[in-house]
Amino acid sequence: xxxxxxxxxxxxxxxxxxxxxxxxxxxxxxxxxxxxxxxxxxxxxxxxxxxxxxxxxxxxxxxxxxxxxxxxxxxxxxxxxxxxxxxxxxxxxxxxxxxxxxxxxxxxxxxxxxxxxxxxxxxxxxxxxxxxxxxxxxxxxxxxxxxxxxxxxxxxxxxxxxxxxxxxxxxxxxxxxxxxxxxxxxxxxxxxxxxxxxxxxxxxxxxxxxxxxxxxxxxxxxxxxxxxxxxxxxxxxxxxxxxxxxxxxxxxxxxxxxxxxxxxxxxxxxxxxxxxxxxxxxxxxxxxxxxxxxxxxxxxxxxxxxxxxxxxxxxxxxxxxxxxxxxxxxxxxxxxxxxxxxxxxxxxxxxxxxxxxxxxxxxxxxxxxxxxxxxxxxxxxxxxxxxxxxxxxxxxxxxxxxxxxxxxxxxxxxxxxxxxxxxxxxxxxxxxxxxxxxxxxxxxxxxxxxxxxxxxxxxxxxxxxxxxxxxxxxxxxxxxxxxxxxxxxxxxxxxxxxxxxxxxxxxxxxxxxxxxxxxxxxxxxxxxxxxxxxxxxxxxxxxxxxxxxxxxxxxxxxxxxxxxxxxxxxxxxxxxxxxxxxxxxxxxxxxxxxxxxxxxxxxxxxxxxxxxxxxxxxxxxxxxxxxxxxxxxxxxxxxxxxxxxxxxxxxxxxxxxxxxxxxxxxxxxxxxxxxxxxxxxxxxxxxxxxxxxxxxxxxxxxxxxxxxxxxxxxxxxxxxxxxxxxxxxx
Amino acid sequence: xxxxxxxxxxxxxxxxxxxxxxxxxxxxxxxxxxxxxxxxxxxxxxxxxxxxxxxxxxxxxxxxxxxxxxxxxxxxxxxxxxxxxxxxxxxxxxxxxxxxxxxxxxxxxxxxxxxxxxxxxxxxxxxxxxxxxxxxxxxxxxxxxxxxxxxxxxxxx
Numbered sequence: 001x002x003x004x005x006x007x008x009x010x011x012x013x014x015x016x017x018x019x020x021x022x023x024x025x026x027x028x029x030x031x032x033x034x035x036x037x038x039x040x041x042x043x044x045x046x047x048x049x050x051x052x053x054x055x056x057x058x059x060x061x062x063x064x065x066x067x068x069x070x071x072x073x074x075x076x077x078x079x080x081x082x083x084x085x086x087x088x089x090x091x092x093x094x095x096x097x098x099x100x101x102x103x104x105x106x107x108x109x110x111x112x113x114x115x116x117x118x119x120x121x122x123x124x125x126x127x128x129x130x131x132x133x134x135x136x137x138x139x140x141x142x143x144x145x146x147x148x149x150x151x152x153x154x155x156x157x158x159x160x161x162x163x164x165x166x167x168x169x170x171x172x173x174x175x176x177x178x179x180x181x182x183x184x185x186x187x188x189x190x191x192x193x194x195x196x197x198x199x200x201x202x203x204x205x206x207x208x209x210x211x212x213x214x215x216x217x218x219x220x221x222x223x224x225x226x227x228x229x230x231x232x233x234x235x236x237x238x239x240x241x242x243x244x245x246x247x248x249x250x251x252x253x254x255x256x257x258x259x260x261x262x263x264x265x266x267x268x269x270x271x272x273x274x275x276x277x278x279x280x281x282x283x284x285x286x287x288x289x290x291x292x293x294x295x296x297x298x299x300x301x302x303x304x305x306x307x308x309x310x311x312x313x314x315x316x317x318x319x320x321x322x323x324x325x326x327x328x329x330x331x332x333x334x335x336x337x338x339x340x341x342x343x344x345x346x347x348x349x350x351x352x353x354x355x356x357x358x359x360x361x362x363x364x365x366x367x368x369x370x371x372x373x374x375x376x377x378x379x380x381x382x383x384x385x386x387x388x389x390x391x392x393x394x395x396x397x398x399x400x401x402x403x404x405x406x407x408x409x410x411x412x413x414x415x416x417x418x419x420x421x422x423x424x425x426x427x428x429x430x431x432x433x434x435x436x437x438x439x440x441x442x443x444x445x446x447x448x449x450x451x452x453x454x455x456x457x458x459x460x461x462x463x464x465x466x467x468x469x470x471x472x473x474x475x476x477x478x479x480x481x482x483x484x485x486x487x488x489x490x491x492x493x494x495x496x497x498x499x500x501x502x503x504x505x506x507x508x509x510x511x512x513x514x515x516x517x518x519x520x521x522x523x524x525x526x527x528x529x530x531x532x533x534x535x536x537x538x539x540x541x542x543x544x545x546x547x548x549x550x551x552x553x554x555x556x557x558x559x560x561x562x563x564x565x566x567x568x569x570x571x572x573x574x575x576x577x578x579x580x581x582x583x584x585x586x587x588x589x590x591x592x593x594x595x596x597x598x599x600x601x602x603x604x605x606x607x608x609x610x611x612x613x614x615x616x617x618x619x620x621x622x623x624x625x626x627x628x629x630x631x632x633x634x635x636x637x638x639x640x641x642x643x644x645x646x647x648x649x650x651x652x653x654x655x656x657x658x659x660x661x662x663x664x665x666x667x668x669x670x671x672x673x674x675x676x677x678x679x680x681x682x683x684x685x686x687x688x689x690x691x692x693x694x695x696x697x698x699x700x701x702x703x704x705x706x707x708x709x710x711x712x713x714x715x716x717x718x719x720x721x722x723x724x725x726x727x728x729x730x
Numbered sequence: 731x732x733x734x735x736x737x738x739x740x741x742x743x744x745x746x747x748x749x750x751x752x753x754x755x756x757x758x759x760x761x762x763x764x765x766x767x768x769x770x771x772x773x774x775x776x777x778x779x780x781x782x783x784x785x786x787x788x789x790x791x792x793x794x795x796x797x798x799x800x801x802x803x804x805x806x807x808x809x810x811x812x813x814x815x816x817x818x819x820x821x822x823x824x825x826x827x828x829x830x831x832x833x834x835x836x837x838x839x840x841x842x843x844x845x846x847x848x849x850x851x852x853x854x855x856x857x858x859x860x861x862x863x864x865x866x867x868x869x870x871x872x873x874x875x876x877x878x879x880x881x882x883x884x885x886x887x
Contacts, residue, residue, distance in 0.1 A: 033827065047764035202769050631868030632867045634868060667860045
């Protein structure tokens with residue numbers, strides 16, 4: 001189901017095999033990669049044959065916090081190696097250069113979390129490598145670890161990081177919160193918690209490092225080839241040009257292959273640098289669930305002050321995220337959590353204190369939404385609870401507080417977006433029959449319906465696209481009326497191989513199949529930045545559109561003519577990075593979800609009976625691909641909200657397999673009824689904005705609200721398990 | 731080590747290996763059938779699904795010895811048949827393919843379903859795909875792909 005979509009004439013657009021092309025870019029085409037993938041022709045990292053391939057395994061810490069006293073190693077047969085920090089060249093560093101460089105390539109003298117890399121064991125035979133690994137004995141002297149927020153804040157066992165375990169702290173403020181609270185006639189408070197979430201991409205982490213043409217080449221299932229190049233170059237102490245990274249078709253990522261491949265690539269590169277042979281480091285599923293980063297757990301307290309007309313006049317929020325043992329991207333995740341902390345509302349006096357803490361858990365890292373789902377879950381549940389406290393309809397109360405164009409945001413800037421939430425609500429109400437079901441289910445003992453309103457900033461926070469990334473794209477006229485597209489953003493399932501081709505083809509008047517866009521190779525493509533932050537279409541896609549216009553102007557100069565485009569920040573946006581003041585994002589995607597459930601009073605199990613979604617993503621580059629994003633994002637988010645429990649016990653994740661960490665199957669949820677509304681963005685290709693993370697944000701609070709309405713008890717935490725419902729109903 | 735014979739995609743093959751070696755590894759390593767993917771290695775995800783004597787099985791759970799004398803069909807064995815092409819085209823037109831890692835297994839599950847029920851309704855499709863996990867699509871467009879294959883391929887199954 002698709003609503004009105006921006007009409008754009010596409011000159012020279014032609015029909016392609018089997019799919020009728022129309023005048024609008026949004027009209028679906030068959031994905032360029034569909035056939036090769038469906039039939040199993042496509043090769044992923046584990047499918048390639050490398051001559052003389054060596055198999056690597058990590059020796060990992062078995063303790064959460066300990067000194068390493070001694071490592072007892074068996075004799076290694078010829079051709080088998082033990083690689084550790086002493087193998088890093090003297091020009092290099094034992095640090096992984098990510099957003100921060102505090103994460104060590106190899107643990108030396110102490111360990112900070114269970115799973116920390118101590119060494120690489122490698123050799124020609126997989127089984128012998130495993131046998132050697134099992135015969136290594138590490139003698140530890142245990143220290144007192146910190147796992148929880150309370151442990152971190154009380155510096156249990158001494159600080160893991162700095163002198164107070166605070167990786168970063170921010171204070172956002174708009175208006176005068178303390179004065180406003182003095183005028184409040186009612187105050188409502190709530191504390192909201194979210195847990196770890198495992199990405200569970202179907203293809204596990206996998207990289208192969210090879211020694212080719214006297215340099216290191218890393219083949220990687222990855223979102224960000226240039227991140228890997230930089231981190232490997234810094235670890236080895238060589239110029240970035242000496243490292244080549246080639247992305248292999250990536251079987252899902254969801255943020256899990258944004259920074260984390262650097263944690264594998266750096267020790268792997270040290271090993272390849274030493275043995276000068278190809279080495280494979282491909283995780284099995286148990287390793288992948290046990291020893292990769294997860295979504296940051298959060299604990300958010302919100303206090304709201306109301307006047308006598310039930311208007312929110314003040315809000316005070318305290319946000320904590322658990323970054324684990326190393327900072328990596330945690331500060332940016334915290335920023336996104338607080339920048340989305342008051343959701344889609346206009347709160348005249350609001351304050352958010354945000355802190356990211358260090359513990360001895362596996363370092364948390366990027367996951368679709370990057371902090372926003374945590375912040376949005378808390379504010380949406382809180383708004384629902386405040387409405388409940390006031391005896392008001394939850395949706396009416398929230399809609400009364402919607403932010404509007406030119407209202408002031410939490411970062412003291414004007415909201416520049418054309419906010420279409422009221423129209424979107426009308427649409428979803430019509431689709432789902434929400435308003436009448438709210439009344440109908442009010443006295444129903446088992447049925448409930450919930451709603452959530454969200455937005456998601458597209459691109460890097462603030463002026464990051466200009467100050468940090470400065471993306472570049474290139475195009476070239478090729479033989480046979482084709483054009484080459486050279487960008488560093490990757491296909492990882494989200495459809496970029498198709499949507500980028502459509503954007504370029506539309507400007508050039510070519511068939512999308514005549515655009516050549518290979519998996520990025522850092523020796524060939526310019527750095528257009530990483531594949532993350534809902535930036536690929538909105539930011540890089542816009543560069544592709546502008547670059548294609550330039551190439552078209554020069555097209556008649558002949559085969560080989562090239563064009564380039566470099567990122568320019570939209571005019572009129574201001575940003576102060578230290579204090580997070582100004583225009584937090586160039587634009588936002590907006591969304592509403594409605595979820596309907598029925599709960600079983602005997603087993604406490606919840607069955608979802610209806611899912612509706614309305615999105616403002618500017619313009620869909622391809623309606624079918626966006627339908628796939630909507631269904632996929634919502635169902636992954638419903639897993640997070642309901643069944644995906646990832647518990648930590650003494651620093652170890654209790655779930656290790658797909659049998660105990662369960663994700664939604666085709667039977668768990670019904671179809672996601674989706675609608676896109678038209679709201680073109682000036683600086684997006686054909687008007688498109690970011691979409692990949694937005695589609696995750698609304699379902700968790702909508703689901704939790706539906707369940708609380710069904711059971712008649714407030715919900716503060718996710719995942720909402722049957723055990724939690726049983727406790728609530730006791 | 732034992733020599734074990736079975737029929738792979740219509741041709742008899744003979745593999746000399748430990749009978750306890752996983753059929754998944756035999757297919758991928760010895761027979762280079764990389765359309766068979768390893769997703770979990772414990773029979774939960776269906777990425778390694780193949781047909782064994784017409785029945786959908788996870789090849790990571792089958793020791794080579796148990797495949798002796800049986801007929802094994804991998805994605806390579808059906809992708810160029812009329813049925814395989816019909817499913818692949820339907821998946822393509824439905825938008826059923828995202829990262830693609832689960833998709834060959836989904837094709838096998840679809841083939842297994844349509845063989846016993848060529849006009850499945852949505853709930854029968856969801857039931858038939860429930861042993862194959864996908865993290866990208868939320869399943870809706872895969873279900874649609876199976877529906878399209880069933881409509882277009884009514885004379886094939």
